[in-house]
Amino acid sequence: MKALTANRLIDGDVVFWKSGRWVEGFGEAELFDDPAAAEAAEGHAKSQPTVVIDPYLIELMESDGLWAPLSYRERIRALGPTNHPTHGKQAQGGEVIEALLHADGAARSSGRVNLIKRK
């Protein structure tokens, strides 16, 4: 399972793709089990350079019966910094946030790998 993420140009906020638009919460993100559909969405996202920066697909894993990003870096992006639990999206709370907080998967973040490649 995958989701599509980026940072929004105007404010840098972490956003997720949902059926042709961008949403701020991971809980609302569109989940792709079809790789072709995920890549099509990514292609679409890349054609929006005045809306988002550097869209990329992230791998997901199951946590508490819900889905969460597999990479720790992506969970921090979806939650906020661990030193300020009231900052970032984690402040909203709820079951999706809890699932992200409990997730323990580990993988290199495709976002960071892309960043290093471009550097």
Next chain:
Amino acid sequence: MYQYDAVDQEFVADRSREFREQVARRLSGELSEDQFKTLRLMNGLYLQLHAYMLRIAIPYGSLNARQMRRLAHIGRVYDRGYGHFTTRQNLQFHWIKLRDAPDILDQLAEVDMHAIQTSGNCIRNVTSDPYAGATAEELDDPRVWSEAIRQWSSLHPEFSFLPRKFKIAITASAKDRTAAKVHDIGLMIRRGRDGQLGFEVIVGGGLGRTPYVGPTITEFLPANRLFSYLEAILRVYNRHGRRDNIYKARIKILVAALGAEEFARQVAEEWAKIGPEGDLPDTELARIRGAFATTVFEALPARSEAFESAKAAHPALARFARNNLRPHKKPGYTIIEVSLKTIGDTPGDATSDQMDVIADLAERYGQDDIRVTHEQNLVLPHVRLDDVPEVFAQLQAAGLASANVNLISDIIACPGLDYCALANARAIPVAQQIAQTFADPDRAEAIGELKIKISGCINACGHHHVGHIGILGVDKKGEEFYQLTLGGSGAEDAAVGKMLGPALPYDKVASAIDTLVEVYLRERQEGERFLDTYRRTGVEPFKEAVYADAH
């Protein structure tokens, strides 16, 4: 401190106007992200994990109350009520919106501030001694030279597109508080046998992927020849620096490849071509020097009875005085270091309210002068001993009175994976766990000077290579692990630390530090710091203890 003149002010205001136009062109699509990225980085604006990060220049770590209040205001209005002081004496805001950035630059320009030379492949903000102008140890005021370099290097057309970023540090005291030997150029002010002022010039130090303590290429450069010599160094670097490989593009790689002697020879050849015409006129230096000569001190007795009796009555003040006060060059005054390492808080962070308190104290008790240290603390450089009890009380009320400067909980940590797009692992929570482990102030004082420095990736913003104990976050198949190094120093006895052994998981780091400290306390001899004991015993007793525990 140095006061902007009309030319300086117009220059900074112009730059802000230019950036506003650039942002508008990016938002309209006229500029692509690749085109815009270079421009925003020239104004200190990075894209991080959660938002944009704006790195604001605090030239040689020196600012006044008005400027500090403006930073507090920006933190309150445009960020989340706090800012992060960095290892290059700058300030970062981590929750900035692109749409607000032009307004923020305007607000900075109003108080003679900007974000120029905080990013990009240019000569970056100069690092200098946070005790400049206050310590009796110094041979000259390094701020004068730092400011002259700032003016010389800002938008210098020849040095705005170097092979890679370029960092200069200047110290004028035997005790180095700038990490000069691990900068691209480290300048140490020296006095010649004839009394003439000059610089020891160190080139090619650095941290990151390939750490080096820089070699000295000139033992004594007459001070009035500094600028032509800097130009010669930068020309050799500009000509031969490895633009083809970002990992080999810093001057340290060039100096190591050529050898210090050959590099020095090429610099000398270039220097001869430039000649004294490349130097700063004495009149200009005198003008800049005059801007720093305005501090007026009262004639006071060396001993303050009010301070002494307050210390005797209040153990907390006495502890603060032992750890956070430093001798001032003038009788009856002291240098106060304000720790931004409150146990459990984020190293280097100050809330907007705390920034306002520091500004008030500087204005009322500290000659309107504030400094930032490269170890992520603040300094009130000129406080009357008589006023220390009151300053301490106000710092205490603001949560800024931690008496731990140079102790084990005075930890440098980069923002790490909690904020930084490049990080492999978190640094802040590791620092918090270690600080909690050593929260007992008596134990911390018994351990004495121990510098722990943590970086969340090999780029080493947390200076881990030069920590007495260095901690580097690494990514092992997506999991946070930490490599420990021992024996580093960023001071006058600079050294790159040596790796202790295999990396440790996140939850084992604080206990490993505890073990290292126990070995030190067991092994140490009279008067030894952790670093001294390590240098005498070598790594073995430390390694045995940590990995015996780990298995």
